[in-house]
Amino acid sequence: MADDQLNYHKKSGKMMITPGLLVLLLVCSFSAISTHGDEDPSIRTMEEFSGYPIHEPDSSIPSSVSSLYVDAQNLQKQIDELSSFSDTPAPSVTRVLYTEKDVLARRYVKNLMGLAGLSVREDAVGNIFGRWVGQEPELAAVATGSHIDAIPYSGKYDGVVGVLGAIEAINVLKRSGFKPRRSLEVILFTSEEPTRFGISCLGSRLLAGSDNLVKALRTTTDSQNISFLDAARSAGYAKYEDDLSSVFLSKGTYSAFIELHIEQGPILEEEGISVGIVTAIAAPASLKVEFEGNGGHAGAVLMPNRNDAGLAAAELALAVEKHVLESGSIDTVGTVGILELHPGAINSIPSRSHLEIDTRDINEERRNQVIEKFHQSAIRIAKTRGVRLSEFHIINQDPPATSAEEVIKAMETATRELNLTSKLMISRAYHDSLFMARLSSMGMIFIPCYKGYSHKPEEFASIQDMSNGVKVLALTLAKLSLL
Numbered sequence: 060m061a062d063d064q065l066n067y068h069k070k071s072g073k074m075m076i077t078p079g080l081l082v083l084l085l086v087c088s089f090s091a092i093s094t095h096g097d098e099d100p101s102i103r104t105m106e107e108f109s110g111y112p113i114h115e116p117d118s119s120i121p122s123s124v125s126s127l128y129v130d131a132q133n134l135q136k137q138i139d140e141l142s143s144f145s146d147t148p149a150p151s152v153t154r155v156l157y158t159e160k161d162v163l164a165r166r167y168v169k170n171l172m173g174l175a176g177l178s179v180r181e182d183a184v185g186n187i188f189g190r191w192v193g194q195e196p197e198l199a200a201v202a203t204g205s206h207i208d209a210i211p212y213s214g215k216y217d218g219v220v221g222v223l224g225a226i227e228a229i230n231v232l233k234r235s236g237f238k239p240r241r242s243l244e245v246i247l248f249t250s251e252e253p254t255r256f257g258i259s260c261l262g263s264r265l266l267a268g269s270d271n272l273v274k275a276l277r278t279t280t281d282s283q284n285i286s287f288l289d290a291a292r293s294a295g296y297a298k299y300e301d302d303l304s305s306v307f308l309s310k311g312t313y314s315a316f317i318e319l320h321i322e323q324g325p326i327l328e329e330e331g332i333s334v335g336i337v338t339a340i341a342a343p344a345s346l347k348v349e350f351e352g353n354g355g356h357a358g359a360v361l362m363p364n365r366n367d368a369g370l371a372a373a374e375l376a377l378a379v380e381k382h383v384l385e386s387g388s389i390d391t392v393g394t395v396g397i398l399e400l401h402p403g404a405i406n407s408i409p410s411r412s413h414l415e416i417d418t419r420d421i422n423e424e425r426r427n428q429v430i431e432k433f434h435q436s437a438i439r440i441a442k443t444r445g446v447r448l449s450e451f452h453i454i455n456q457d458p459p460a461t462s463a464e465e466v467i468k469a470m471e472t473a474t475r476e477l478n479l480t481s482k483l484m485i486s487r488a489y490h491d492s493l494f495m496a497r498l499s500s501m502g503m504i505f506i507p508c509y510k511g512y513s514h515k516p517e518e519f520a521s522i523q524d525m526s527n528g529v530k531v532l533a534l535t536l537a538k539l540s541l542l
Contacts (some may be wrong), residue, residue: 124476126235127533129227131526137223141167141207142215151516154209156250156261157185157294164207168222168247175226176233177245182306185296186262187247191229193239193540199314201239201539202499203228203532204246206262206491210254214518216508220525221319222247228319228533239540241314248491255281255290257454259343263491265306267498273303313499315466315539318492319532320503321520325511326484333479333527335505336470340496341390342423342459343489344430346416348375348437349450354402354410366445369400369409374444378436379416382429386420391429392487393418421485423458430456460493466502466539473534479527488513504531 144164147153154160169187172179177189190200205221225245232239249262256279258264264272279287291297322328327335352368376395383393397415416433420426434451441448467483474481484505486492492501506528509519 124530124534127231127530128234129231129526129529131522134223134227134525134529135522137171138215138219141219141223145209147212150214151212152209152215153211153213154207155211156208156255157290157296161208162294165247168207171223171226172245175229177226177229181296183297183300183303184262184265184291184306185249185294186266186306189226189245191239191243193242195240196242198241199311199499200242200244201536202244202246202313202316202495203318203536204248204491205318205320206248206251208250208252208254210252210514212516213514214512214516216321216518216520217323217513218251218320220321220506220520220528224319224525224529224532228529228536231529231533232537237537239537241540241542243536243540244313251491253345256287259345259455259489260491260494263494265303266308267494268307270304276303277301308498310498313495314542315463315500315502316492316495316498317466317470317501317532317535317539318490318495318503319528320490320505321508321513321518322484322505322511323488323508323513327482327505327507328509328511330482331480332482332507333524334474334481334531335484336467336474336481337486337503337505338462338467338483339421340460340486340489340493340503341419341421342426342457343417343419343493344426344456345454346418346430346433347450347452347454348372348414348416348448350412350441350446351449352408352410352444352446355408357406357408360408365408367408368412368446371440371444371446372398372400372412372414374440375414375433375437378440379418379433382432382436383418386425386429388420388422388425390422390485390487391418391420391425393429419487419489421459427456457489457493460496460501462502463500465542466500466535469535469538470502470504470531473531473538476534477527477530479531502535504528504535
């Protein structure tokens with residue numbers, strides 16, 4: 060028995076350092092041993108992941124979860140400072156791709172990466188990479204990150220926690236004395252939100268090698284008729300090339316990718332759970348639909364004689380709800396997020412209507428069946444109301460993504476070692492992780508947010524919840540870097 064052995068030597072007045080006692084003393088130095096000599100589970104797990112005993116002098120493993128210190132107050136300060144780069148007043152945040160505020164916010168994050176000792180680079184569309192070079196830099200790196208662009212009048216935590224929290228996770232590991240085997244890389248993805256050019260996850264889609272997107276961006280313009288390439292150049296990107304395929308990364312560039320994010324839903328908060336471990340990301344699809352009618356004077360054209368494009372749009376919006384509810388699964392969702400009428404006057408019958416529809420499901424086949432029902436309803440409505448279905452265009456129709464077992468295991472183990480409660484979850488919102496899954500193993504860590512609010516100024520995550528998430532991320536990165 061370890062205690063008896065130690066007492067025996069004390070009574071004899073001699074400190075005989077046997078090999079077994081030396082190991083015990085070294086492990087005890089991490090202040091994680093119970094009165095019965097049981098080893099800290101984090102040390103045992105780290106040994107399993109690395110293949111190195113904890114007492115070896117060249118071990119690069121964090122000594123104990125107690126050494127993982129998050130400077131949560133400073134993290135909150137950085138989030139608050141970043142939120143000041145906004146085109147709308149606080150507490151809202153509006154930060155649209157390649158605008159002046161977006162460029163200033165990027166500069167702020169690059170500075171933080173530099174202060175953390177990361178080597179920083181940018182690609183042709185403004186994806187930003189900050190790398191901590193590992194002891195074996197030739198190995199595929201482990202990556203983490205998210206986005207900082209914000210839709211109009213949103214909050215300051217969406218995406219930002221996954222970027223600034225990732226930089227803090229690197230600082231946490233550095234403070235603990237950890238030395239990664241694989242390099243660790245923080246990524247700030249360009250334009251996760253579709254606000255300016257109607258394309259979600261633009262940066263990560265390109266990293267994953269989307270030839271179709273490269274072609275589309277050559278002619279894509281925003282609502283002010285500014286081309287994507289002109290906007291990128293105004294922000295200092297795409298200076299010397301129209302071919303954006305230089306952004307593509309090859310599969311295997313990263314051994315794993317993990318994204319820290321607020322849940323954007325109420326489940327974790329309502330159930331009092333610290334961390335959500337994401338097992339899959341739902342498959343999103345976006346559609347544009349337009350009807351054209353005759354229009355006319357709101358008083359002079361009698362009801363039986365109208366071909367109202369506005370009512371056709373309203374009927375299709377209700378059909379979207381109907382088909383989603385009839386899918387047979389609670390995981391199927393549909394939203395008409397944009398509905399515009401022309402000419403937009405109270406005394407004019409709409410002659411044209413424009414809808415943009417978002418639908419998602421963790422089952423790709425079921426989602427596609429719902430989209431086809433949308434289409435059939437649009438055709439029927441146009442015929443019944445005497446209007447023309449001038450457009451039914453599927454903008455994107457992405458497959459779902461599944462988290463890798465080894466990443467889930469690492470996240471679960473980290474959460475357990477930190478004595479945090481966790482729950483396996485599905486992400487019904489899409490994230491850059493959806494496309495990073497095409498390049499490497501993927502996983503996501505969710506933390507609670509107030510009432511599940513997101514994409515609105517009331518969006519909020521507590522310092523404690525962010526600190527928990529950063530610790531789980533740091534420990535998961537450490538484990539995966541040693542594989």
